[in-house]
Amino acid sequence: MVLRINGMASGLDIDSIVKQLMTAAKVPADKLKQQKQTVEWQRDIYKDINKKLLDFRNNKVFNFKSEKTLAAKQVAISGDNQVFTATARADAPIGTTSIKVMSLATSAKMTGGDIRVAPVAPDTTVFDPASKLSDQTAKLDPSLIVGTGTGVGTDYSFKINGTQIDVDTSVDSLNDVISRINKTTNVNAFYDSFTGQISLTTKATGKTADIKITDDTNNFAGSILKLNGLVNTPAENAKLEINGISTERESNSFSINGMDIVLKQKSVFTGVAGQEADPTKYVATSIGVSTDTSKIVDSIKTFINDYNDVLKTLQDKVGEKRYRDFLPLTDDQRKDMKEDEITQWETKAKSGLLYNDSIFSSAIASLRSVTSAVVNTGNSDYRTLSSIGIGSINYAEHGKLYVTDEDKLKKAIETDPDAVLALFSATGNGDADETDVGIVQRMYSNLKVTLDIIASKSGTSIFSDSAVLKSDSMMGKQLTQISNQIDTWNSRLIDMENNYYKRFTAMEQAISRMNSQSQNLANTFSGN
Incomplete structure (x- = not known):
């Protein structure tokens, strides 16, 4: 730590002088910080565009090119x-x-007898299916064994079609047993409170559906539930x-x-x-x-809107105006500005950062080239988008697509739906010649190339829109390098500032000694 003496002997504002000296020295470091901020903004733009392209390719293009969409x-x-x-x-x-x-x-059905003690049937107020079975032994025909309360089926168990049902009468009610049957077996159980009967019905239908009760410990299913194991109504x-x-x-x-x-x-x-x-x-x-012509036409219109939206997003970025006089703000500049002024400044500073970007420009060219491609569909009348009533209207709109003739589109779908499907979605025979590959299928492949390039440069993922960006990408490495340079400069600036204070401190000490000597001489000559 350098001893700092603030102008006590010289009367100078040392802190102010050092600050002015350091302002000039900090310019290279501030430029590096501005450069880092610019790269981070550019990477954020790539991330946002990557997210949009991922959604377009993996959801909209993928779903549109499927047979269920275009062959509805x-x-x-x-x-x-x-x-x-x-x-x-x-x-x-x-x-x-x-x-x-x-x-x-139909399902197979098994119906048991009245489980209640005679002659109370059909009185529904005597036996409560929601109460513990152990509390109602006198109401059942015959009375049951009272369980231990362990809740692990120590009293009774039985199997329905091979699935075991355990019953602890000190814990379970009849409703619990029925719920257990419904949840774990392939039959549905139902208790009718009016008749006191339980019915089992297979969840499946058909002749193979059956109900078999086996391993009936202590005869709970047969004696208590009155299910004798005989199917009353076979499945058909x-x-x-x-x-x-x-x-x-x-x-x-x-x-x-x-x-x-x-x-x-x-x-x-x-x-x-x-x-x-x-x-x-x-x-x-x-x-x-x-x-379903109307549904297919609607799907095509939706896809065209999605395509136009992505195309415009890319075109807006490569054509966005660049304000070169608006660089990222330094920390000192921010201190002197209001929040809204900072926002306005940064809006212009971020504008046009990817003006004429080569990746986006290539993506635009690829999208437009694909939509004007000729596809061998097997029908010479329907080989291009224009042949089915889809195309651009105004050259100034730079490739924006429209359904220019809906009647023509409907006629193509109704006349040869397979050709329309092939025009968009044909996968081709796998050779290098893509003349038999559909327009949207080509677009799907080309977008993968674009996403790969963006990922290589900015560190995005071609599989998800994860906010985590890879540090081994081109921009990741660039940011690491800039950060290291900033750290070096910050260390240098600390040393420089300490050196300034060290010099001024030495000056102050020298002046202080001279002042002390002058005072001593004055005192000597004055006879004091």
């Missing part, structure tokens, strides 16, 4: 639309399917006719030809008793599958 189908049900519901996936073939439903798939398959073929399904929900069907009720029966199994005695309901 719709269904029209003719006949009794209460018989079933139907939805069509993208892979559903265009055409008509006829369905007759003779019977629905749904019986139907599809395009003239008599068939069955284990579930009322199934898929055929890219359509998801959910059976709701039987078809209208026109026969007489005894003819229920004859498909000819039922009225058919038809499903017509067609291209």
Whole structure:
């Protein structure tokens, strides 16, 4: 620590003088700090653009190029639309399917007897399914063993379709047992307080669905719950006719030809008793599958808006005005400014930091080039965006896309939906010639290249918009280097300031000694 004497002998304002001397000396360090701030701002811009491009590529482009978007189908049900519901996936073939439903798939059911002591049934006030079983032994037929209260199933246990249910009567109520069955097994249990009966129903339907009660310790299921292990109502398959073929399904929900069907009720029966199994005695309901032109057009319009938004963001950045006289503020400059003045200054200081940036300029060129590409779709009438009514209107808008002719677009979708799908999403045959690769598929690949370059330069991630930036990127290394230079300068400035104070202190001490000597001489000559 350097001893600092502030002008006691010389009368000089040493601190003020040193501060002025240091102001000039700090200029190189301030320039380094401004340079660091500029690089950090540039990196933040890259991070923001990276986030936007990631969202555009990984969500909007990826979803748009999928078959379910560009090959959307719709269904029209003719006949009794209460018989079933139907939805069509993208892979559903265009055409008509006829369905007759003779019977629905059903679950297996097991119903027990009244679990209560006679003759109270059907009095619902005697047995409480929400109370502990141990408190109601006299109300059950027969009475049960009172548990130990350990809650680990020390009293009873039984299995339903192989899943064990444990019961501790000192802890569990009937509702607890039923809830345990519903949560852990493949059946649903229900207690009817009016009749005192318990019913089990399989969650699945179809002939393979069954209910088996085994390992019934102390006969809890059979004696207390009155479930004798016999299925009262066996499960049945749904019986139907599809395009003239008599068939069955284990579930009322199934898929055929890219359509998801959910059976709701039987078809209208026109026969007489005894003819229920004859498909000819039922009225058919038809499903017509067609291209969902309106939905596809809406998806295309949404994608065009997303594309235009990204394109404009990039163009705004590369064309943003640069204010070269507005550099990042130094600490001393900030002290003399108000908060709103700092905000206004920094807004201009940040403007145009990536003016004519080569990465963004290349990305813009790539996007515009792709949208004007020719794709071998298999149909010579639909090989470009302009051939289906999509293009630019004004050259001054620098590649902004519009649906210029919606009727033309709809006609292309309805005439050859596969060609429209290929125009956007074809993956090609894998060779270097990309003439058979769809426009959006190319865009997806090209954006990956852009994201890789941004990541290499700024340290962003090509997989997520993480706020953590990698230090081994070009800009990360640049910031590390600048930070080291700043540290070196700060150390040098401390030494320089200490040296100034050391010199001024020496001067003050010398002046003090001279003053002391002068005083002594004066005293000697004055005879004092």
